[in-house]
Amino acid sequence: MRRDAAALRLLTALLVAVACATSCHGAEEKIAEQGDDARPTVVITGANRGLGLELARQFGAKGYRVVGTARKPEAAKELRALGARVEQLDVADSESVRALAARLGELSVDVLVNNAGILVREGGIEEIDVDSIARSFEVNSLGPMRVTQALLPHLRLGKKKLVVQITSRMGSIAQNEGGYYAYRASKAALNMLNRSLAAELGGEGFTCVVLHPGWVRTDMGGPNARLSPEESVSGIIRVMDGLTREDSGRFFDHSGEELPW
Numbered sequence: 001m002r003r004d005a006a007a008l009r010l011l012t013a014l015l016v017a018v019a020c021a022t023s024c025h026g027a028e029e030k031i032a033e034q035g036d037d038a039r040p041t042v043v044i045t046g047a048n049r050g051l052g053l054e055l056a057r058q059f060g061a062k063g064y065r066v067v068g069t070a071r072k073p074e075a076a077k078e079l080r081a082l083g084a085r086v087e088q089l090d091v092a093d094s095e096s097v098r099a100l101a102a103r104l105g106e107l108s109v110d111v112l113v114n115n116a117g118i119l120v121r122e123g124g125i126e127e128i129d130v131d132s133i134a135r136s137f138e139v140n141s142l143g144p145m146r147v148t149q150a151l152l153p154h155l156r157l158g159k160k161k162l163v164v165q166i167t168s169r170m171g172s173i174a175q176n177e178g179g180y181y182a183y184r185a186s187k188a189a190l191n192m193l194n195r196s197l198a199a200e201l202g203g204e205g206f207t208c209v210v211l212h213p214g215w216v217r218t219d220m221g222g223p224n225a226r227l228s229p230e231e232s233v234s235g236i237i238r239v240m241d242g243l244t245r246e247d248s249g250r251f252f253d254h255s256g257e258e259l260p261w
């Protein structure tokens, strides 16, 4: 009889211990989740190299949860090494954009940086393959539009509601000195699309800007460019941090100077 009572006491103690361990573990998980949730989230397209990779590095250092996209995620080793969540995305492919939005599930996104872009080297009016211009529009103009549209539900859940389109001074009609038909036109179209987004989404508290990063030493900018990616991106982030809702729809460079359309 006494042995039975002792066994019962032992069993009860064990059950209490297991219950406590489970609930304590649950509490720890909750704290970890809350900790994660407290971090703002940024999605950066074309984050496997160049400005996108440096944006991922500096946003991560600022305490952001970084979702960086790459066309070939398995090759995006530097991005993964930063601790970013790496997601496959081809901005010219609507299905790929939809799939990304689905994989993000209920994730709230505070900042979207549409950075992915191409610059196709081309000749003057007599050499240029006019049909190939469409590719620049697909990536540089329609890509950011596709991604912004698909991630709108995620951005609506976010606190900052900031959309940054990495454009170029070369998309300024006022400052066009010739050449680069496809690139200039596709960035000018991006600028216009962003202005429309700013007008439509302003009422919901969105800030949508186009930002010129300066001439930067990346694969696109080449080795003779004026700025390092670090210099350009620290400027871009300073500008982003200083933006107010009144800035929505405007065109800035990395130093905060406003550029003419």
Ligand SMILES: NC(=O)c1ccc[n+]([C@@H]2O[C@H](COP(=O)([O-])OP(=O)(O)OC[C@H]3O[C@@H](n4cnc5c(N)ncnc54)[C@H](OP(=O)(O)O)[C@@H]3O)[C@@H](O)[C@H]2O)c1
Binding pocket: 045, 046, 047, 048, 049, 050, 051, 052, 070, 071, 072, 089, 090, 091, 092, 114, 115, 116, 117, 118, 139, 166, 167, 168, 169, 212, 213, 214, 215, 216, 217, 218, 219, 220, 221, 222, 225
């Ligand atoms: N560097 C400059 O001097 C300069 C000046 C003004 C504006 N910008 C703008 O800054 C942005 C970044 O340029 P960057 O200098 O970092 O260029 P970059 O070194 O050539 O990198 C371009 C990035 O865009 C990605 N990308 C290209 N096509 C894509 C597509 N269809 N879908 C998804 N991603 C795609 C590339 O991915 P892959 O590795 O798969 O090709 C790469 O990650 C661009 O929008 C560019 O127009 C740059």
